[in-house]
Amino acid sequence: MFCCTLDEWLLDEPDESTRSMLLELLERRYDQASTVFCTQYAKRDWHQRLGSGVHADAIMDRIVHNTIWVETGGHNMREHTAGQVKA
Template sequence: MECLATLDFVHKEQNLFITGSSSTGESYLTCALGHEACKRGFRTFYANAPKLLGALKVAKVKGTLETEFKKIERCQLLILDDLFLVPLDVKERPILLEIIEDRHERKSTIITSQYPSSNWCNKVGDPTIADAILDRIIHTAHAIELYGESMCKLRSKKN
């Protein structure tokens, strides 16, 4: 974590994915890294992935999708929290692919997921698109898998 906290991976335009069961701290760590990136002057965009993809589907219907893509593209660090919480639908797949493709080896992305990366292909749904997305995310990524009990459960035991 100390190495990641230097944000060297952002300078190197690499990705990071943090996986773990619900409430093991993946979102907390990601937000801490995003906060540090902001403090160091990196333009950072945080989004709950299912909400972002839903909003981008609406933008596509309205004809404003390219404008939204440009906002995301300008950021040096994109944080997609809770990606693959629900499987992608047929309209979300190409949107996610375009985001990942635009950033590949040019900008950094942090992804959190409750599912290990070995399950991501099933969550994308289409094997061809899944291969394209995962190829661009995983091969240049640092990976952290968190284990343990839910932080919420641990806090309730203390009370």
């Protein structure tokens, strides 16, 4: 399996069918392949954005184990570049 990147992770809150698909995807990839999550949301908010239910629990369980977290800081490039355009 190849690495999978989920860009703009949780930009929109997933509905039930999307949560089911995410759980299936993560289950198949668990301990088999890398998955990269790119998001502007803090990881402490992921569970709530996933719907805070049983699916959210299962998805987060598969994400947090065997994970390497790379924090790029609190700087938001969209806000930064928007400020440059206005100036």
